[in-house]
Amino acid sequence: MDRTDRAAPGGRRARKKAATRQALADTALRLFMERGYDQVGVREIAEVADVSVSTLFNYFPDGKEALVFDEDAGNEAALVNAVTDRPPGQTIPEALRAHFTAFVTSPHTRDPRFAELQQLVQQTPALREYARTMALRHENALARALADQTGRPHDDLLCAAYARFTLETLAFAGSRPDPVAAIDQACLLLDQGWTTTVAPHGHDPA
Missing domain, CATH: 1.10.357.10 (Tetracycline Repressor, domain 2)
Structure with a gap:
């Protein structure tokens, strides 16, 4: 990765992290709206968003509720x-x-x-x-x-x-x-x- 891009506040890494966080929140909200909050677990959210459960908790350490209030x-x-x-x-x-x-x-x-x-x-x-x-x-x-x-x-x-x-x-x-x-x-x-x-x-x- 280009050093300048990595160092910039709005660089590729920052944009990728923001996109992953948004994708997780959007996926969770869509599933909650479709089936109800209590019927959807964090593992399913992670699978649909194509990330690991540990990655989900890295972005949202407070769990399911935090995904709604991202x-x-x-x-x-x-x-x-x-x-x-x-x-x-x-x-x-x-x-x-x-x-x-x-x-x-x-x-x-x-x-x-x-x-x-x-x-x-x-x-x-x-x-x-x-x-x-x-x-x-x-x-x-x-x-x-x-x-x-x-x-x-x-x-x-x-x-x-x-x-x-x-x-x-x-x-x-x-x-x-x-x-x-x-x-x-x-x-x-x-x-x-x-x-x-x-x-x-x-x-x-x-």
């Missing part, structure tokens, strides 16, 4: 980066609103198969539990980033609460006909607070 690490990093790498002058609420809007309007999220995946997760106890643990990990990562950006301690309750309620906007938006409008309104409420958002419209803010 973008977990990238999603968490993107969430944190939305806060830590936001453009000068952009507030944290603005950065998170932009990040969530980009997510719900992405081709991946708008693909009908994404809804089928969400349904599979909700119907499978092991996947629901993995999703809950994953969401908590993302929440904690976001809370730490918020604390670092505002000079607060990592156990700050305000940052923890904001991280939790902000991430809930994605689930809220996913249940609405217009996800972008749902994110706008949820983020407006979180940014300005209940009293300042609702009271001007003549409703009791209590």
